[in-house]
Amino acid sequence: MTYRFRTTLRDRDVTPEVHYLNRRQVIGGALALGGIGSAAGAAVPFAEGEVPNSFEDISSYNNFYEFGTGKEDPKRHAGSLTTKPWSVKIDGLVDKPGDYALEDILSGVSIEERIYRMRCVEAWSMIVPWNGFQLSELLARVGPKSDARFVAFETLVRPEEMPGQTSRMLDWPYREGLRLDEAMNPLTLLATGIYGRDLPNQNGAPLRLVVPWKYGFKSIKSIVRITLTARMPQSTWNMLIPNEYGFYSNVNPEVDHPRWSQASERAVGGGLFAKRKPTLMFNGYADEVAAMYDGMDLRANY
Ligand code: MTE
DSSP states (O other): OOOOOOSSOOSGGGSOHHHHHHTTOSOBTGGGGGGGGGGGOSOOBOOTTOOOOOHHHHHHSOOOGGGOSSTTHHHHHGGGOOOSSOEEEEEESBSSOEEEEHHHHHHTSOOEEEEEEEEOTTSEEEEEEEEEEEHHHHHHHHOBOTTOOEEEEEEOOOTTTOGGGGSOSSOSSOEEEEEHHHHHSTTOEEEEEETTEEOOGGGTTTOEEEOTTBOGGGSOOSEEEEEEESSOOOOHHHHHOTTTSOSSOBOOTTSOBTTBOOSEEEETTSOTTOOOEEOOGGGGTHHHHGGGGTTOOTTTOO
16 A cells, blocks of 8 residues: 655645545555655554544634634634744754744755644544644754754744733743654654645644644644753643643553543544544554653653
8 A cells, every 4th residue: 555645736725625535535654654654564544434624624623722712712813823924943952053934944845745643632633634844854954962852842922913822821932842752753743734725823824743643732833943952841731730741641542631531532523423433542653653662651651
């Protein structure tokens, strides 16, 4: 079974989703790696009938607290966010720190399509056809120094355009972090679009992280800073409620959230009476990522 990702965009804006999706019914972990996927071993196809969510689902049911806490708030309010011009500060333990214009970042990478599962810690899930590039490409360009072990990310702070930031419910900026090997894993993406269109603001325009084997809150949106560090960085939800949200936050059906089970999930768009799906270890990407956690107690390192 082969599945290659197009690197150039064609008629997606006008392709009805149903046709777009017919070409991509079987998708999964190793397959999602495109050209290098074959090296990762057996493909992990989605279960029969598991197809990407509609553009409408993906862009109207969101978590983006900078625009409010309701699932429909981001779509309602994110139109006000100015995403041009955009730059990303890359600093800390790198050979080439600087303020990089988004266009410069994008000119050095190849945009691919990756269809990934997305599992929110709140136990709902989606399947999203992202467009983006591997974070590893960008990191290789800036050159992590030998003592860099973690990567920290920050979202912008702009309360004039982000009404949620006028409340202090979170300690802005929204922050997240990965271990350097997680950041370099070929599955880890910086996304710039969905369905071949620019990323809607509510999904984290113009540049957001996608780490498909971790709970969705690790996939930080609208990134303006990437810092390479020697020490584990702070992350927003971990700072707020450390006993509920760990640094790793790998999807794990065997480790429940203190307030609810993580064994199953509700597929968004499945209808009110749809059966819950069992949640998969590492969200179905164990073949690609489990080795990074060999010897670690996944209950202690939640
Ligand atoms: N990034 C920022 N800056 N602010 C947020 O509130 N929410 C996170 C994550 N990234 C969030 C964020 C959570 S909880 C989830 S589940 C995903 O974004 C949701 O991504 P989606 O809205 O594109 O589905």
